[in-house]
Amino acid sequence: MLRYIFRRLLMMIPLLIGITLISFIVINLAPGEPTDLQTQMNPDVSAEYQQRLRLQYDLDKPLLVRYGKWLGRLAVLDFGRSFASDHRLVRDKVLERLPVTIMINLLAILVILVVAIPLGIVAAIRRNSFFDKSTTILVFIGFAMPSFWLALLLMDLLGVRYGLLPVSGIKSLGYEYLGPVGRFFDVARHLILPVLISAFGGLAGFSRYMRSNMLEVIGQDFILTARAKGLPEQVVIGKHALRNALLPLITILGLSVPGLIGGSVIFETIFAIPGMGKLFYDGVMMRDYPLIMGVLVMGAVLTLAGNLLADIAYAIADPRIRHSPASR
Amino acid sequence: MHRFMVIFIMGTLCIAGCDRQSVPVQRTVEDKPAFGDTFIEASIGEPSNLLPVLSSDSASADINGLIYNGLVRYDKELKIEGDLAESWEISADQRTITFHLRKGVLWHDGTPFTSADVLFTYRMFIDPATPTAYAERYRQVTRAEAPDPGTFRVSYDQPYAPALISWGVAIHPQHLLEGQDITTSRLSRAPIGTGPYRFKEWVSGEKLVLEANPDYFEKPPYIKRIVYRLIPDLSTQFLELQSGGLDFMGLTPMQYQTQTDTPAFSRNFNKFRYLSFGYTYLGYNLRNPLFEDKRVRQALSHAINKDEIVDGVLLGLGRPATGPYKPDSWVYNDRVKHYPYDPVVARKLLAEAGWTDTDSDGIVDHDGKPFTFTIVTNQGNDLRVKTGEIIQRRFREIGVDVKLRVIEWASFLQEFINPGNFDATILGWSGTPEPDQYNIWHSSKTGPRELNFIGFKNDDVDDMLEKGRRTFDLVERKKYYDRFQEILAEEQPYTFLYIPEALPVVAKRFRGINAAPAGIRYNFIHWYVPAAEQKYSR
Numbered sequence: 001m002l003r004y005i006f007r008r009l010l011m012m013i014p015l016l017i018g019i020t021l022i023s024f025i026v027i028n029l030a031p032g033e034p035t036d037l038q039t040q041m042n043p044d045v046s047a048e049y050q051q052r053l054r055l056q057y058d059l060d061k062p063l064l065v066r067y068g069k070w071l072g073r074l075a076v077l078d079f080g081r082s083f084a085s086d087h088r089l090v091r092d093k094v095l096e097r098l099p100v101t102i103m104i105n106l107l108a109i110l111v112i113l114v115v116a117i118p119l120g121i122v123a124a125i126r127r128n129s130f131f132d133k134s135t136t137i138l139v140f141i142g143f144a145m146p147s148f149w150l151a152l153l154l155m156d157l158l159g160v161r162y163g164l165l166p167v168s169g170i171k172s173l174g175y176e177y178l179g180p181v182g183r184f185f186d187v188a189r190h191l192i193l194p195v196l197i198s199a200f201g202g203l204a205g206f207s208r209y210m211r212s213n214m215l216e217v218i219g220q221d222f223i224l225t226a227r228a229k230g231l232p233e234q235v236v237i238g239k240h241a242l243r244n245a246l247l248p249l250i251t252i253l254g255l256s257v258p259g260l261i262g263g264s265v266i267f268e269t270i271f272a273i274p275g276m277g278k279l280f281y282d283g284v285m286m287r288d289y290p291l292i293m294g295v296l297v298m299g300a301v302l303t304l305a306g307n308l309l310a311d312i313a314y315a316i317a318d319p320r321i322r323h324s325p326a327s328r
Numbered sequence: 329m330h331r332f333m334v335i336f337i338m339g340t341l342c343i344a345g346c347d348r349q350s351v352p353v354q355r356t357v358e359d360k361p362a363f364g365d366t367f368i369e370a371s372i373g374e375p376s377n378l379l380p381v382l383s384s385d386s387a388s389a390d391i392n393g394l395i396y397n398g399l400v401r402y403d404k405e406l407k408i409e410g411d412l413a414e415s416w417e418i419s420a421d422q423r424t425i426t427f428h429l430r431k432g433v434l435w436h437d438g439t440p441f442t443s444a445d446v447l448f449t450y451r452m453f454i455d456p457a458t459p460t461a462y463a464e465r466y467r468q469v470t471r472a473e474a475p476d477p478g479t480f481r482v483s484y485d486q487p488y489a490p491a492l493i494s495w496g497v498a499i500h501p502q503h504l505l506e507g508q509d510i511t512t513s514r515l516s517r518a519p520i521g522t523g524p525y526r527f528k529e530w531v532s533g534e535k536l537v538l539e540a541n542p543d544y545f546e547k548p549p550y551i552k553r554i555v556y557r558l559i560p561d562l563s564t565q566f567l568e569l570q571s572g573g574l575d576f577m578g579l580t581p582m583q584y585q586t587q588t589d590t591p592a593f594s595r596n597f598n599k600f601r602y603l604s605f606g607y608t609y610l611g612y613n614l615r616n617p618l619f620e621d622k623r624v625r626q627a628l629s630h631a632i633n634k635d636e637i638v639d640g641v642l643l644g645l646g647r648p649a650t651g652p653y654k655p656d657s658w659v660y661n662d663r664v665k666h667y668p669y670d671p672v673v674a675r676k677l678l679a680e681a682g683w684t685d686t687d688s689d690g691i692v693d694h695d696g697k698p699f700t701f702t703i704v705t706n707q708g709n710d711l712r713v714k715t716g717e718i719i720q721r722r723f724r725e726i727g728v729d730v731k732l733r734v735i736e737w738a739s740f741l742q743e744f745i746n747p748g749n750f751d752a753t754i755l756g757w758s759g760t761p762e763p764d765q766y767n768i769w770h771s772s773k774t775g776p777r778e779l780n781f782i783g784f785k786n787d788d789v790d791d792m793l794e795k796g797r798r799t800f801d802l803v804e805r806k807k808y809y810d811r812f813q814e815i816l817a818e819e820q821p822y823t824f825l826y827i828p829e830a831l832p833v834v835a836k837r838f839r840g841i842n843a844a845p846a847g848i849r850y851n852f853i854h855w856y857v858p859a860a861e862q863k864y865s866r
Binding site for chain 1: 366368373374376377382383384385456459460461463464511512516517531532533534535555557558559560561563564567568570571573737738739741742743777864
């Protein structure tokens with residue numbers, strides 16, 4: 001098992017280099033340079049200054065030379081400084097945005113799991129019942145509805161008309177003056193809408209997935225055996241069927257890791273949440289190459305790590321995989 | 329004396345006059361100015377850098393405007409007045425400006441401000457190692473000196489009129505920046521200035537807080553705290569405004585006209601409107617043979633109904649533009665040639681230029697080629713796209729076939745504007761009170777990446793622009809710029825479309841606001857909330 005993990009880790013290195021190379025080339029293919037966006041259409045800027053900026057940022061060098069330099073710095077975990085005029089370290093910019101994005105996405109996944117799993121199970125057991133059909137319609141409405149639109153409606157209803165929840169942001173203005181309990185509830189109140197909105201869209205996929213897994217398992221021989229043994233239905237479903245139906249969810253959870261740090265431009269923008277999605281989006285619009293690359297590298301590492309973790313977790317949870325020759 | 333008068337008027341008389349909607353306000357004892365309360369506004373983008381020398385975005389500029397001072401500034405009537413400079417003299421040959429600085433001004437950390445700071449700021453701006461967008465104006469300086477702590481003197485090769493207001497630039501503290509790499513200075517996130525507000529804290533992506541400077545040289549501001557919340561979405565900002573989470577916002581025409589006429593809104597907010605600086609135009613690529621003949625450009629201008637655009641796009645909250653200047657500024661020439669909407673005249677002008685519909689397909693043609701071209705504009709500005717659609721329809725009426733392409737900003741510049749690869753474009757310029765338009769219209773500025781990207785070359789205009797920046801005498805300058813506007817109106821290199829209005833709303837508890845040509849924010853330190861109405865005690 002350890003050798004397997006080690007081998008997988010080694011394989012990640014060329015993969016990662018490939019990902020960064022392609023990303024680097026692609027973002028440089030986009031027309032426009034960071035210096036254009038800072039200086040063009042500004043009556044005060046001379047062409048000479050634009051040229052000087054290009055030199056400062058190494059933009060006059062060939063693409064591969066710049067990539068080589070960048071990769072060299074990355075080897076010592078130096079992501080460089082942002083091209084934005086604050087010239088801050090990319091690492092700092094990313095790290096200060098990461099916690100809130102991770103928190104919201106974790107909470108959203110939690111909400112999705114807590115709601116979608118029972119929903120899927122019940123829908124599978126009572127297949128084609130009224131409950132099954134109505135939840136299907138409901139989750140697909142959630143899936144199809146533009147989340148920004150729903151967010152604005154809820155903000156208007158709960159925030160402006162009834163004043164129950166804050167409209168946007170993650171902390172109130174007087175946050176510093178609150179006690180620990182007050183702070184907790186303040187942040188919690190701010191998170192309700194963003195978490196609900198981001199979970200709502202994900203419900204459809206997960207609950208459908210759970211339902212079909214469950215249906216597949218229920219149709220299998222060992223369930224028939226369990227029932228034949230005279231086990232009560234709760235045990236058949238809750239123990240024998242559920243465990244097996246949950247296995248594929250590990251893979252899905254592993255795949256959702258990049259989403260944890262990717263954030264969402266849409267709801268971070270709407271709810272004024274200082275997260276990764278917005279940071280990345282602004283970086284792209286500004287052609288802030290170091291920042292874009294920094295976020296992409298972290299995303300790639302986490303995706304690969306998520307896949308690895310999912311595989312390992314799978315092996316631990318499922319003896320059939322643990323004992324197959326490939327994992328030795 | 330002038331300054332004293334302004335304070336006097338603001339502080340005592342200006343309650344009823346402040347509200348442009350002219351609701352008569354009951355004067356009570358509770359209405360008298362009081363210190364305290366917090367002013368909360370929102371910014372769609374995070375400020376990039378709080379060292380003014382390095383930043384060029386509007387979010388940074390708004391905040392820096394409260395933290396720093398220049399030597400001079402614009403007053404409410406947009407005339408230049410002293411700021412850190414008490415007075416100034418322009419030498420007889422108009423080549424040297426001597427500033428006499430205020431005494432007793434302190435930096436926010438308590439260090440006295442002197443002319444050495446001004447000299448340092450100047451040197452920092454022209455230092456090739458400084459990545460600043462603003463070096464150009466100071467390159468014209470031939471000599472800068474600080475003969476004593478209270479005097480700063482600059483000389484130029486030849487008289488340069490935009491020089492005076494160029495010293496409205498934020499003065500940076502020498503004692504904190506000298507000998508350092510300014511790009512990594514701590515001050516870019518924790519600035520120290522001389523202005524009415526001090527920097528308190530900046531939570532990235534969330535908010536930025538300023539606190540009143542009790543030692544401000546002019547007078548301590550009434551409002552104790554300013555909070556800039558970072559809210560990237562304008563709909564969210566509007567909802568926050570309605571829920572009381574914001575005290576100030578610039579509205580869109582749609583919000584102003586249709587979403588804020590409720591009793592609840594007018595109970596809580598005062599709405600203002602005044603002409604903004606800047607205009608939107610349709611610019612023709614003059615290198616394209618299609619637009620060589622000025623009669624063609626005049627015809628296109630006659631085909632556009634500017635009033636219809638103002639009504640349809642700005643919902644009436646703006647004015648048709650006739651030239652590059654604001655109608656309420658001293659330099660504006662109202663006697664230039666106008667181009668009222670008139671498709672008959674437009675068709676006649678096109679026919680004179682050789683464009684008639686010979687094959688009866690509805691499109692005018694010349695030498696067998698139909699009159700068809702593409703207007704490009706940038707994505708993200710809905711008003712420009714709508715304007716384009718209206719123009720498209722009107723051009724069709726005179727037999728000109730126009731396509732509209734909307735392109736993301738960076739690609740727009742790189743692929744279309746920079747290489748001159750466009751027929752016509754809808755864009756806007758945001759102006760300043762300084763009338764010098766050299767960079768946009770002079771024939772020497774038609775190179776790649778320069779601002780005269782439509783390739784306008786006119787010897788008379790060059791002459792007027794050169795003369796206009798070579799004298800400080802406003803009467804004389806006006807003569808040159810009047811002529812400049814006449815030529816532009818005749819030549820129509822742009823069809824000047826409209827000037828939008830700024831549409832700010834302010835929470836009703838704030839008093840002392842007095843809309844003027846400079847807008848409403850120029851006297852912010854005189855704004856106050858009567859003690860009984862203050863909302864935030866901390």
